[in-house]
Amino acid sequence: MVERQKQIGRDRVSRLVSWGHWFAFYNGLLAIIVGYRYLDTVGFPESIVGWSYLALSTIGHFSFLAFMVYLVLIFPITLLLPYSKILRGYAAVVATLSLCMLLYDTIIYDDYGLHLSPFVFDLAWADLNGLLQGTSYIITPIGILAIELTLANYLWKRIEKIRKRNYGNKVVGVVGLCFIASHLIHIWGDAADVTEITQFDDAYPLSYPATARSFMESYGIENTHEDQGQTRPKTSLKYPLSPMQCMADDKPNILFIAIDSLQAKLVDNKTMPFLTTYANNNQSFQKHLSGGNQFSSGMFSLLYGLQGSYMNAIDLHYESPVLTQELAASGYQLGLFTSVDTLARPQAIFDDFERVDSHYDDSYASSDIRSVENWQTWTQASTQPWFTLLNLKSPDSYDTPIGFLGVKTVKADKSLKSAEKVLFNQYRQSLNFIDSQLKKILTDLPDNTLVVITGVSGKVFTSNPTEARVNLSPDNVQVPMVIHWPKQSAHKRINYRTTHNALVPTLMTQVLGCTNPTADFSAGSSLMQPSDRTWVYTGDNRIFAIYQQSEITTIDRHGKYRIYDREYKKRLRKKMSAPELIEVMREGRRFYIH
Structure with missing residues (x-):
């Protein structure tokens, strides 16, 4: 009798784990839909190579993010509280918060060109009224929660049919192949400086595409973009903002x-x-x-x-x-x-x-x-x-x-x-x-x-x-x-x-x-x-510094920041100056077409 109860418990946990995997997979698809907003900011590729890389990278990356959320926040609860009603409600809330955070990140990325981090969160909090307008930030989470609850219940009712069809290994294989292939393509694209690949390096949150530039260059694979006949992408940058009106009189x-x-x-x-x-x-x-x-x-x-x-x-x-x-x-x-x-x-x-x-x-x-x-x-x-x-x-x-x-x-x-x-x-x-x-x-x-x-x-x-x-x-x-x-x-x-x-x-x-x-x-x-x-920007899009009157703030592309005195000799234990940094971020997006 005891052994039978243990077996029933194991079966219940197994069913919940299987359900959790499929719940994570479908949330990966929802994350891809939300993540489409990043492409409105970065721009779309024009070549088959660019679109192929983008498709593989998007599927692999957002599926991986969804699985990480499941593994860290939902899987442990499956073992501690193996009750479907509790788990379905909890998972729907976690998924809703995750998608809302992703949606908020798309808004911040469009405005600042950086992804969420402690630094960016502090900055965005000071600029909340400028980022969130209307009532959509209230209605949208409610709508996402409704979708997540419906998805959780729908999958639970059909999990046995899904398990019998044995689709799981095939889905894992496809997603894993997309993830690995996107990184291999990026290694080549980074070494060859193929801009239709490297332009997406910072587009997605928590994205760290593999690189091997020095290795590839040692084998003579370099600057191949010049021979690939790349077409110019659709314009996402308006530079200059207005037609130039110039008339040179003296020409030294x-x-x-x-x-x-x-x-x-x-x-x-x-x-x-x-x-x-x-x-x-x-x-x-x-x-x-x-x-x-x-x-x-x-x-x-x-x-x-x-x-x-x-x-x-x-x-x-x-x-x-x-x-x-x-x-x-x-x-x-x-x-x-x-x-x-x-x-x-x-x-x-x-x-x-x-x-x-x-x-x-x-x-x-x-x-x-x-x-x-x-x-x-x-x-x-x-x-x-x-x-x-x-x-x-x-x-x-x-x-x-x-x-x-x-x-x-x-x-x-x-x-x-x-x-x-x-x-x-x-x-x-x-x-x-x-x-x-x-x-x-x-x-x-x-x-x-x-x-x-x-x-x-x-x-x-x-x-x-x-x-x-x-x-x-x-x-x-x-x-x-x-x-x-x-x-x-x-x-x-x-x-x-x-x-x-x-x-x-x-x-x-x-x-x-x-x-x-x-x-x-x-x-x-x-x-x-x-x-x-009151500030000067120096650096590139990966690491830069903001020089102000009495301090220097350095920021990397992941939002990690440090503040130094004006001589760069001493690290200061203080909060950043939000108004100036908001100006910096806005200047960094001013020439983009929205």
Whole structure:
């Protein structure tokens, strides 16, 4: 008798477990329906490859999320309280809360571009009235609960028929295959930089697609997107917001020198005497911040004038910067002079340039010398007004030419480690070499040449690329910004805070005569006047920092944040400033079509 009761109990638990699995599966399908809202924000693929990946990824990911909710919150209750009525009601409530949370996440993602996390929840709570409008946030949970209760009872009444048909293994096999296949496809898509795959990397919550970029590149699978004939997707980004109205009267030549890894505080009389004197005789911005701490994010902010959250926008892989478009339309000849291995995002960033690459043979210093020679030859042969972007790269790798005799070694800061002190002095040698190249370039320029000299990003002394990528300290983002206006001898030191995003509005208004509001095409305002914003965004869409008056807040793509003092020396135990961060998130979605 006792054995029979145990058997009945085991059968009941087995039936409940089977019911729970099917309940989780159908909730995965409901989650897919709710998750469709993410695609309205991200955009849809156009190719068969993109749609195939999206279908596999969506089925695998949301089925996995639904099963995790079941495994963590429902399965233990099945063993503790194996009573169908209790379990069905409890499971319906859990599923309702989970779907409501997913629905709320779609709203937040559409508005902020981030998924729910403690940081984002605090932010959204302060902005609740702006996010939730009308009475749908009351009616919708009631409707979802009704659907869940109906589904729970429907499955319970038919669970025996479903079990007899033995569909379970087939469903698990299909879902498992979708999950594994989507990650394998993403490994290839990430290594080959197939944007119709990688654009969905951050679209779904708790999504961590597998990558193997270095492994795939070692086998020569790289940049295959260029040969795949991808079609441009339907536009989800409106850039610029209104047609540009520009009429350039005077057309000076424009020399734009962008130096990789140029730390502002090391531009001094001992290390870079020529640039220091040149800055003192021209317009010099003393508190200038790059738009990022890496080449891609820094260059993106310089040419697009947008904050780094737009850097991976699929539309911009097909849309060159408005600045270079208008320069070309005004009759400028555009030339890019850099190393042959220079890659940047988005893919269209250099589309308007005639690219003149110098061969890289294990020495960026030698490559920089050739870039300068190529620039001199090209500009002397040009018969039109020109806009040239000269990218010098030596400081990023601490490189100098063989036999170069630079500056004397000095005592490094005590806060640096032993290895960092060696890098510090080698970095100074590289800067001194760049200073000699600047002297060669700027000594004999035509009078009608506008010159812009800046760093793409700053520099921290480490050989660890991961450490450099996540470091958003002033050393890594504060750079010089020097502008020489043709036929003007006035020099001025600007002491208000400026950013790379402001260069595009400056050139568009001062040189090209554009009359559009700067908000139509940029996240910045002109360098010629202080910004009315109390914050500066620097970084990309994966990790970024918000520089405010007295603190720096760093945030990663999962919403984990830390707050530091203005020198980035001390971590502060305080809450974030919600109003400014809400402005940041809104700016990061402003150019998207809703």
